[in-house]
Amino acid sequence: MSGRLFTPLTVGALTLPNRVVMAPLTRMRATPPGDEPNDLMRRYYVQRAGAGLIIAEATQISPQGKGYMDTPGIYSAPQVQGWRRITDAVHEAGGRMCLQLWHVGRVSHPAHQPDGGQPVSASAIPYENRTTVKGPDGRPQRADCPTPRALATEEMPGIVADYRRACENAREAGFDMVEVHAAHGYLLHQFQSAESNQRDDAYGGTLENRARLTLEALDAVIAAWEPQRVGIRISPLGIFNGLDDKDGLEMGLYLAEEFAQRGIAYLHLSEPDWAGGPAHSAEFRRALRAKFPGVIIGAGNYSPEKAEDLLQKGLIDAAAFGRAFIANPDLPRRLQAGASLNVPNVKTFYGGGEEGYTDYPALG
Ligand SMILES: Cc1cc2nc3c(=O)[nH]c(=O)nc-3n(C[C@H](O)[C@H](O)[C@H](O)COP(=O)(O)O)c2cc1C
Numbered sequence: 001m002s003g004r005l006f007t008p009l010t011v012g013a014l015t016l017p018n019r020v021v022m023a024p025l026t027r028m029r030a031t032p033p034g035d036e037p038n039d040l041m042r043r044y045y046v047q048r049a050g051a052g053l054i055i056a057e058a059t060q061i062s063p064q065g066k067g068y069m070d071t072p073g074i075y076s077a078p079q080v081q082g083w084r085r086i087t088d089a090v091h092e093a094g095g096r097m098c099l100q101l102w103h104v105g106r107v108s109h110p111a112h113q114p115d116g117g118q119p120v121s122a123s124a125i126p127y128e129n130r131t132t133v134k135g136p137d138g139r140p141q142r143a144d145c146p147t148p149r150a151l152a153t154e155e156m157p158g159i160v161a162d163y164r165r166a167c168e169n170a171r172e173a174g175f176d177m178v179e180v181h182a183a184h185g186y187l188l189h190q191f192q193s194a195e196s197n198q199r200d201d202a203y204g205g206t207l208e209n210r211a212r213l214t215l216e217a218l219d220a221v222i223a224a225w226e227p228q229r230v231g232i233r234i235s236p237l238g239i240f241n242g243l244d245d246k247d248g249l250e251m252g253l254y255l256a257e258e259f260a261q262r263g264i265a266y267l268h269l270s271e272p273d274w275a276g277g278p279a280h281s282a283e284f285r286r287a288l289r290a291k292f293p294g295v296i297i298g299a300g301n302y303s304p305e306k307a308e309d310l311l312q313k314g315l316i317d318a319a320a321f322g323r324a325f326i327a328n329p330d331l332p333r334r335l336q337a338g339a340s341l342n343v344p345n346v347k348t349f350y351g352g353g354e355e356g357y358t359d360y361p362a363l364g
Pocket of ligand 1: 023024026027057058065073100160180181183184219270300301302320321322323324350362
């Protein structure tokens with residue numbers, strides 16, 4: 001297949017050789033107890049170095065930001081060293097790599113929190129669902145998320161400082177870029193949504209107030225590096241992790257305008273329909289494009305055809321593929337050749353070893 005997917009794209013400080021981006025994918029294979037990136041992860045990412053850009057899995061910015069078993073961090077020296085070995089190897093293989101900065105907020109469990117404490121959020125409203133903890137056999141086991149503790153106003157600068165430090169660490173670890181994870185019902189999204197945010201300070205109430213923490217975190221990251229090295233992911237209307245934003249589209253457009261003013265490298269739109277949410281309308285896509293003239297990466301149930309259509313219409317500039325990249329380390333090459341795709345095995349998405357991780361075959 002030929003088309004715009006296989007043309008270069010400038011994204012902030014980088015030039016991508018193609019527009020087939022690897023979406024951030026949590027795989028829960030970091031080494032406990034320090035949540036360190038390891039050789040297995042290095043092999044997995046090196047196999048996928050043909051992506052226009054690899055956006056590495058969501059990575060906690062602090063011990064408090066952790067919500068699942070064996071997800072990697074970017075706050076300790078061994079984590080930075082572990083990531084450095086990965087980015088060096090990906091660069092050697094000709095790739096480019098971005099790190100997704102993550103704080104899960106209330107989607108957590110005392111088992112993951114420092115000193116077994118209560119997870120934090122915008123308000124003391126629980127995510128009525130489960131996360132994963134280590135079971136007796138060492139395998140992930142589902143556990144209810146308890147009611148979180150509302151962050152005090154005085155704690156907000158500390159959260160913002162964690163984003164800044166995580167960005168500094170990512171830079172030291174050799175990443176080419178960072179992406180702020182402001183989507184999918186995690187901490188920043190919990191502040192954005194009136195459903196999970198019932199605060200009466202400067203971080204709650206009006207839409208602008210609910211967007212404040214997202215923008216403060218973004219500004220801290222930009223200040224730690226430069227806007228051309230920073231992207232951000234949002235999921236307007238996404239129903240992930242228990243949120244059903246009433247004003248999600250309005251929030252998305254407001255944030256897009258704010259992002260544009262900051263001249264960041266890209267806006268990553270995580271579209272809701274792959275996970276049971278509604279598909280974005282053409283009208284919303286056009287409105288988003290009008291607010292954000294920079295690079296938009298679309299993700300969520302993309303086929304090459306959907307990607308080409310939206311690229312042709314100028315509504316996105318690149319497409320990120322998630323599950324297809326899990327099962328096809330050489331996805332860009334396969335798409336370009338029109339080759340058949342390996343089918344991902346859902347059972348090995350989260351946790352485990354090489355199986356369903358580094359053993360998917362590339363084309364002969
Ligand atoms: C196993 C798995 C892990 C994921 N982990 C993350 C993540 O860490 N951060 C994130 O923003 N999205 C995450 N997502 C969402 C993907 O980035 C992507 O938006 C989604 O899979 C839809 O794209 P697809 O239809 O091409 O798979 C994950 C999805 C899957 C299936």
